[in-house]
Amino acid sequence: MGYTSISPNVLPLDRTLPYIPSILNMFAKSVILIVALLTAAAARLTKKQNTQSSGFNIPLSWNISGNTDGSTSVTDFNVINAVISGNSDSYTLNNIEDYLNALGFAEECFGFHRGNPFYANLNDGQGWFAQQFELRQNIGDNPFGTCLESLFGGNHLRGYQQKSTNAWFLPISKEKDVSDHHDIATNGYNSGRDAFANAAKGSVNYGGKCWPPATVAYEQLYPAYAGAGDTDDDQPYDGQVAIVTVDAPSNC
Structure with missing residues (x-):
C-alpha cells in the first residue's frame, strides 16, 4: 500500500515578508501595553505599601459626606486632608x-453644635x-476662644479614627464668619x-503634657480640584494630605 505525503500549506517567503513589519509593530504595541499595565499595578501596590508604612490604610473615600450612605453633592462634600498616623x-x-x-x-x-454630622468610610469595616x-480654633486660647471662631471664622476640624490602624483622619478647613454661614473661606481647604x-x-503643650515637634509629610493622595462644582463652597483643593506622626509627650 502506498502513502501520499501531504505538504502543509506554507505561504511563500516572498509573500510573507511584507507582513513582518505589521506583525512586529503589533507585537511592540502589545509589549508596551503590558509594561504600562504592570507599571500602573506596581505604582498602586507601592502607594498602598507606602501608606501602610505611614501608619494608615487608604480609606474607601477621601470625602466626608452629609449623607449616611456616603453619597455626595456640592452642598455636602468636604475632604479629608490630614491624618494623624497610627x-x-x-x-x-x-x-x-488633648493633643x-x-x-x-x-x-x-x-x-453647642448646630448642624448635622458628616460621615466617613475609612475602609476598616x-x-x-x-x-x-x-473642634474649632480656640482664638486667644481662652474659654471664649471657640465662640470667637464661631463669630468671626477660623480653622475647624472633624475627627474619625480608623479602627484597623488607630490613625485619625481629619478634614480641616478655614471657614468664614457666622454671617456667611460658616462657608469655606477662600482656599480654605x-x-x-x-x-x-x-x-x-512646633513644640506644644496642654494639660501638663508637652509634645515635641511632630514629623509632617505631605502626600498626593487625592485628585487636585480647581474648585467650581468640585467641593463644598466651590473652593480649590490641591489634593495633598498632611501625614503627621507624633512622638510621646513628657510631663511638664
Missing part, C-alpha cells in the same frame, strides 16, 4: 483631643460612620491644613 505615640492616639487642644483647637462654644468630634501642619511642627 505610628504615633499611643498616648496621643488615645487622647487625641488637638495643644495645637489650638477646643470644643465648640459652650459645647465600620462602614459610613459619623464624626467622633468637631489648603490654608486650613497648612496652618494645622505648621502648628504640629
Whole structure:
C-alpha cells in the first residue's frame, strides 16, 4: 500500500515578508501595553505599601459626606486632608483631643453644635460612620476662644479614627464668619491644613503634657480640584494630605 505525503500549506517567503513589519509593530504595541499595565499595578501596590508604612490604610473615600450612605453633592462634600498616623505615640492616639487642644483647637462654644454630622468610610469595616468630634480654633486660647471662631471664622476640624490602624483622619478647613454661614473661606481647604501642619511642627503643650515637634509629610493622595462644582463652597483643593506622626509627650 502506498502513502501520499501531504505538504502543509506554507505561504511563500516572498509573500510573507511584507507582513513582518505589521506583525512586529503589533507585537511592540502589545509589549508596551503590558509594561504600562504592570507599571500602573506596581505604582498602586507601592502607594498602598507606602501608606501602610505611614501608619494608615487608604480609606474607601477621601470625602466626608452629609449623607449616611456616603453619597455626595456640592452642598455636602468636604475632604479629608490630614491624618494623624497610627505610628504615633499611643498616648496621643488615645487622647487625641488633648493633643488637638495643644495645637489650638477646643470644643465648640459652650459645647453647642448646630448642624448635622458628616460621615466617613475609612475602609476598616465600620462602614459610613459619623464624626467622633468637631473642634474649632480656640482664638486667644481662652474659654471664649471657640465662640470667637464661631463669630468671626477660623480653622475647624472633624475627627474619625480608623479602627484597623488607630490613625485619625481629619478634614480641616478655614471657614468664614457666622454671617456667611460658616462657608469655606477662600482656599480654605489648603490654608486650613497648612496652618494645622505648621502648628504640629512646633513644640506644644496642654494639660501638663508637652509634645515635641511632630514629623509632617505631605502626600498626593487625592485628585487636585480647581474648585467650581468640585467641593463644598466651590473652593480649590490641591489634593495633598498632611501625614503627621507624633512622638510621646513628657510631663511638664
